[in-house]
Amino acid sequence: MDSRSVAPVEKNQEVTVEIFGLSHDGEGVGRAEGFTLFVQGALPGETVRAKVMKVKKQYGYAKLLEIQVPSAERTEAPCPIYKQCGGCQLQHMTYEAQLVHKRQQVVDSLERIGKLQVAGFVTKKDERAGDVVDAAAVDVNVQTESNEQGSGEANVRTENNDYGSGEAGIIVHPTLGMQDPWRYRNKAQVPFGMEEGGLVGGFYAQGSHRIVDMEACLIQHEQNDDVVRQVKEIGRSLGVRAYDETSGSGLLRHVVVKYGFATGEVMVVLVTNGDRIPRVDEWIEGIRAAVPGVQSICQNVNTARTNVIFGGVTRVLWGRDVIHDTIGDVKFAISARSFYQVNPVQTEVLYGKALQYAALSGRETVIDAYCGIGTITLFLAQHAKHVYGVEIVPEAIDDARGNSLLNGITNATFAVGKAEEVIPAWKQQGIAADVVVVDPPRKGCDAVLLDTLLAMRPERIVYVSCNPATLARDLRVLADGGYIVAEVTPVDMFPHTVHVECVALLVRQD
Numbered sequence: 001m002d003s004r005s006v007a008p009v010e011k012n013q014e015v016t017v018e019i020f021g022l023s024h025d026g027e028g029v030g031r032a033e034g035f036t037l038f039v040q041g042a043l044p045g046e047t048v049r050a051k052v053m054k055v056k057k058q059y060g061y062a063k064l065l066e067i068q069v070p071s072a073e074r075t076e077a078p079c080p081i082y083k084q085c086g087g088c089q090l091q092h093m094t095y096e097a098q099l100v101h102k103r104q105q106v107v108d109s110l111e112r113i114g115k116l117q118v119a120g121f122v123t124k125k126d127e128r129a130g131d132v133v134d135a136a137a138v139d140v141n142v143q144t145e146s147n148e149q150g151s152g153e154a155n156v157r158t159e160n161n162d163y164g165s166g167e168a169g170i171i172v173h174p175t176l177g178m179q180d181p182w183r184y185r186n187k188a189q190v191p192f193g194m195e196e197g198g199l200v201g202g203f204y205a206q207g208s209h210r211i212v213d214m215e216a217c218l219i220q221h222e223q224n225d226d227v228v229r230q231v232k233e234i235g236r237s238l239g240v241r242a243y244d245e246t247s248g249s250g251l252l253r254h255v256v257v258k259y260g261f262a263t264g265e266v267m268v269v270l271v272t273n274g275d276r277i278p279r280v281d282e283w284i285e286g287i288r289a290a291v292p293g294v295q296s297i298c299q300n301v302n303t304a305r306t307n308v309i310f311g312g313v314t315r316v317l318w319g320r321d322v323i324h325d326t327i328g329d330v331k332f333a334i335s336a337r338s339f340y341q342v343n344p345v346q347t348e349v350l351y352g353k354a355l356q357y358a359a360l361s362g363r364e365t366v367i368d369a370y371c372g373i374g375t376i377t378l379f380l381a382q383h384a385k386h387v388y389g390v391e392i393v394p395e396a397i398d399d400a401r402g403n404s405l406l407n408g409i410t411n412a413t414f415a416v417g418k419a420e421e422v423i424p425a426w427k428q429q430g431i432a433a434d435v436v437v438v439d440p441p442r443k444g445c446d447a448v449l450l451d452t453l454l455a456m457r458p459e460r461i462v463y464v465s466c467n468p469a470t471l472a473r474d475l476r477v478l479a480d481g482g483y484i485v486a487e488v489t490p491v492d493m494f495p496h497t498v499h500v501e502c503v504a505l506l507v508r509q510d
């Protein structure tokens with residue numbers, strides 16, 4: 001059936017939309033003439049005029065023209081390139097409202113996807129560092145029509161860890177946000193291109209591959225902005241040509257900058273379309289002179305006609321192959337390619353919550369599945385008898401082993417492989433964990449791994465997730481297998497974007 005004959009609105013029509021919710025991509029969700037429309041830039045509670053751009057069978061997309069009734073949660077986005085860039089999606093919403101929205105996203109997923117019961121909301125102060133948000137205000141801020149959080153009881157079960165049989169529902173805490181939610185990123189990955197004025201480096205204009213020059217990114221640490229500016233200047237002075245993805249010609253594709261918040265150490269990686277960097281000594285001298293904290297200058301070669309940033313070969317042009325950073329009292333070596341959380345301030349909050357949920361006494365055997373470079377593993381090792389970490393990327397496990405040596409940690413064992421293969425093998429060898437921590441990629445845990453956990457029966461499972469939808473799916477499986485999903489704490493790792501990270505605690509029922 002032709003969608004036009006079904007939908008009560010049509011393309012290019014101007015309509016008034018009452019916005020009642022926020023999509024997981026940060027668009028306002030509303031209705032015009034009973035038809036659901038997604039309107040970028042609109043907020044719940046607003047009435048807007050919008051132009052219909054695309055009509056599908058059940059819903060459509062409309063462009064914001066005018067805000068007729070603004071939301072109290074609306075704020076002026078401070079970034080001058082916010083609308084063109086697309087890297088942030090929520091700058092037009094107050095930070096407090098963003099935190100509420102993120103919690104609601106988690107509640108929605110648990111209820112709708114996991115079919116799990118969420119406890120009535122707690123009238124308690126928000127745990128946001130240094131600031132206080134009345135959770136009652138949070139409570140009324142319902143993001144979608146079908147979501148009611150109820151009034152709830154006091155959040156006392158966390159203290160005595162008595163979750164009963166779980167019938168009271170999952171406690172979903174307020175999102176742990178940042179005191180200062182700006183300039184938090186420790187890594188910049190900036191694409192380079194050519195415009196009429198010469199070399200530019202910045203971001204892809206929305207919906208295109210045109211690179212727009214950028215002087216500053218407000219969620220990036222100032223140091224990284226500064227380094228990118230300096231590198232751009234050096235490239236211009238050396239007459240470097242940026243890579244052109246249409247012709248496949250030109251040299252400089254990306255500049256990646258990593259910054260250790262705790263150490264001040266800087267790594268600069270030039271991603272090049274080819275092996276040879278003409279006048280490489282001048283590059284090195286230029287960067288060393290302009291960037292005081294630089295400890296490592298690397299080249300990564302990527303000649304593939306792809307959007308993927310890094311190619312297979314990385315070499316050191318000057319200095320070390322790693323920089324260091326610390327989270328809490330654990331020191332990490334970070335190489336050009338290794339995964340390291342981009343918001344170090346909130347990483348400490350996230351790992352602290354995972355550690356709290358693990359409730360270690362020092363006598364436990366712990367498994368850390370999807371362990372990356374051993375970040376959570378080494379945190380746990382300081383409080384457990386022994387920790388086993390498993391990760392699929394061999395280089396990450398090399399880093400993890402190096403990081404345990406760096407910290408003098410001797411009670412951590414690492415294995416390369418798929419968690420869903422290595423952990424069943426460990427179980428067969430008689431390794432039984434008291435606590436298991438999982439921190440999978442967005443697609444969540446493999447079904448075999450979940451079955452293995454149910455068979456291994458650890459007392460606690462701590463699930464760290466960057467995707468509430470797959471978290472909810474997996475929690476359902478674990479709940480059906482005899483675990484109480486006790487608590488979930490969202491942690492805001494990426495302020496002003498729609499991304500939300502969570503830590504969930506599951507306790508064995510018997």
Ligand SMILES: C[S@@+](CC[C@H](N)C(=O)[O-])C[C@H]1O[C@@H](n2cnc3c(N)ncnc32)[C@H](O)[C@@H]1O
Pocket residue numbers: 339340341369370371372373374375376390391392393396417418419420439440441446466
């Ligand atoms: C979200 S990251 C977590 C890393 C680490 N816990 C941290 O906080 O830095 C997920 C990790 O899982 C790894 N991974 C993906 N699939 C895997 C699998 N099937 N088995 C083991 N590790 C896997 C990825 O390489 C990545 O390092």
